[in-house]
Amino acid sequence: MVVTRYLQGLTSCVRKPRVWLYTLLLGFCIQTVTAQTVGADRCNHYNPLRDVYWGDLHVHTSQSVDAYMSGTRVGVAEAYQFARGEKILLPGFGIETQLDRPLDFAAITDHASDSGAVNLCTTSGSPAFNTQDCKNFRAPIVADKADIKKYIKTLLEKTGGQLVSDDICGNDGSLCRQARKTVWENTQQMAAQFNNDSGSCDFTTFVAYEYTATPSWSKVHRNIIFKNASVLTEPIPYSVEPDVQILWQRLKDECIDAGTGCDVLSIPHNPNLSNGNMFTVSYPPGSSLQQQADLAELRAAMEPVLEMSQIKGDSECRNGMWNVLGGTDELCDWEKYRQAGTEDCEAGVSRGALMNEGCVSRLDYGRYALVEGLKEKQRLGVNPYKLGFIGSTDTHSGAPGAVEEWRSDLSGSKPNPRPGRTAGGLVAVWAEENTRSSIFDALRRREVYGTSGPRMRIRMFAGNTLEASLCEDPGAVSKAYQAGVPMGGTLDSTSLKNTSPQFLLMAQQDSGTSEHPGNLLQRAQIVKGWADSDGNIHQKVFDVAGGANTATVDVDDCQPEGPGHSQLCGTWQDPDFDSEQDAVYYARVVENPSCRSTGWLCASSQGQGRPNWCDAETTPFTTQERAWTSPIWYSGNAIEKQ
Template identity: 30%
Template structure:
């Protein structure tokens, strides 16, 4: 099965999917990933039967930084695009998803909500301030360098609480928030497309240390409209955010969760082992963080936060989509910061801290999102619209600055979250996120099942896998009971390729544990793989191969497997030690979005530009605690 171009794409034309699929006889042609096939009804199942794919992190032109960059998309444009409509991009090109999403959250920044439109319109109240006047002039000039300079100044002022008082005045937020939540209600279509209400609380501590959180509502506008979003003008302390969330739930009877951003731009602060103000962690702090923040963003346009080669030197797949030089505002990292930026290391630290605190502050499931600032939630490499208007498709976008010092080609076309929910509705999706029954992908809509228990038989890794998983064990995001005497946990794993994408290379289980000496450890196990490969003397599995043709930006599914299913038992289980397990699924090598751009635009790129990748999925962990 070979992936082929379906047509030449020129600048200014519709950038739809550039790849088609030749199906083999008998091969499935429908997908549980698409809105049209997986979301036909809102009726809840007894247990989750479908993975619904969507994006928890989308900015439109209503966000100040996106608007400053020239974005003009509205929340209506963003929802229409996500459900499969053709819309105009910020550069005037036709944009359309090859497959609609099942759901999406618009998370425009709460800081300055409603002000960017007033500045663009030259509201006298706004441009009476010198800085806001420079913003206005930069927007009107169309000068990208001038706009970029003002955006950096904006981040600095916002992180230090020194923005002009006009921007911090909540009068502008009231109208903008009411419009935002009304639009979400308008586009919410239970069973077909779910539009969740949300916003981003944007903490840039210390001049750009990214500690942002996306707030996701379970509710409709009648609930969300009762309280205005929290801003960093009020507080930058996450504990105050959790207090705001508790107040919202107490006042309205509604429900909210927070999803922290990828930690790789936090300069060591995402998993720091103190409170935000530098105080010691307590059990109450750890319990609050675990309650309000069930998921962590592990992949997005600005790189990945799963792990890092310096933290996982024995993991041959740790070096992917690395943004590991600076924080959000270009402040260089200092030695030691990387250790407290990455999810896997955070999961390990959480177990260690739990032993002393009595609660785990870093018990995070997996989330993938785009963080697009174009209003266009694209994570497919053959249809990638970039983070900002200035890096929408064009022959030179690969070399444009995205965030200092990163250039366009370093953007990752990522990611989406797969949610195992009982229906495609706000309540069912939100409930699944809250219980961490989610997996992150770098874009492909592969599906992954992961269950843990003590009573699985080999036969359970067959047609009855899902029923066995729920009746005999716990799903991803769950907790194993203490092991019975002489027993070790086994895991049911099933990974299926994206029906419109690449075959699978392998399925791995990543294990972390807390040793009897109080130190944390990790190991990556190859559990199931395509072909007849055998591990070498070093224990490593040989590569699956590579069919990518860079001259045409195509690949062939002549290697790899359509699905990989296994029952796996931990060979080194110690019932006395805390542990966690999560699954990582790797595709065969495929062209990266840069390779598609070379063919599409005949772009000439530097040798350091990455052209081939192995896309992947990461599940939420299953935890084991002997206590």
């Protein structure tokens, strides 16, 4: 009945106007009729052409072992209050703080491993609360977070690597297993309490946890995000299931295929500290090509997006990597956690990146993982790394979305003079409305992008009839959806009729707030990746709109100077397009230079309170904030399983 009323209303709305008005009015009619016919079932801001919503899908609170040990006492409820824009008091610091602009959605992703032990050690009256191991756990840590090796060594000395002992968990571990269920129930209850899915739909939450895999101190963590309130009875942590391929299969069997309405996806943690382990192609010994294809298909289905950037730096690309051709990309040197001169893993993997040890692999970076996926698709018919891009914070202060470089009021996000320690990132989704279902579906189809913090509005489409005139057309988005695919989509030789695809890229600066205005945009680029028959990875970067300019920032007062753009729009065609060659394209939008957190602190610090590193030549004071869209793939002659 709703569908019938919708179609009748749409027909009535567009019946009378002249032909030349039809396209212009169609978008208005869709929105108007939708509101009239299905308004009772939708949010009051429902838009079939989709709006952008901002969130953080990687957040730790006092339920996480490392966050608690670092002094965080912000619980799940307070974290959600902060994300909604409310003031919260940081226990232990006596600081009241809030976001300048609330988020639209958030997920609390506390570590599932050790969550039961943390609960036992922090809940007065629990069976383990007064044990010596729990007393040791609750004792304050005195260590310099700037020296990550010393800090992690302190954590290890206190817990031995994980907070599990017979003293805490009981001889059979049952106390910790039961307490982990208690934590999981609290996570669900808080998500339900703060989720608003009716009327204004002004804030959305997701039930989630982190699968914290750190084999030999390589970081291959994943955030597990559930679509709705139908979730597993308990999380599957790394400590219970260390094989990620079995994790994916269990999530599929016990959630997606269980007939309970459960749905779930896995988001790889930014891979820059994985020593090549996150995306190195690996299958069980002796497996057939069909078995490998099945595993690749499972991975692609379970992991549609990748965390590109967060507080531990950037994972887009890195100059000088083994068998990566195409020259230097000057913007690839941005906020690298592993410093220049680190050994290249080449075709191998290593260990110890979290301790700043071991080699760095090209597969620690999203750009090259995308091309590795193209290579696997040629071999198997399935692309296991068909990854969209997002950002998030990985905050361990219970402060979702606290990404502003000027902010230094939160423990864990204070300015760090070392490159590769950023304020974090955000995830942007293009969704019909701010609900769990709509946002989750956007993640699944990869119509999402990540930023290093600013809220730039970016759209990218590709097709064969996207002309430059669309940049001046108020109906551009509607026409682009009809004529092509958005970010996250796939084109093939049939849909393009063997012509080079046309790309439409639109970007608008973050407007910021009256106290902290947004920065101007410098350039909008498209990055192309492909592989050759020898297994080499090729890359090429094209400016689509804007370009290098003379803009700077005065580090004495952090005021930006010079030219820039409030909006950028352009169309582009690949001059080297080969209809028989698979390729992947994503957009990168870059702001003018601005002050980094270190620059803001040093500009405002004088006299006795000024850090010594403010006067060091090696301290970076400026940055160029940026965003990365999910890619659009081109599939040549090789058949791709969907």
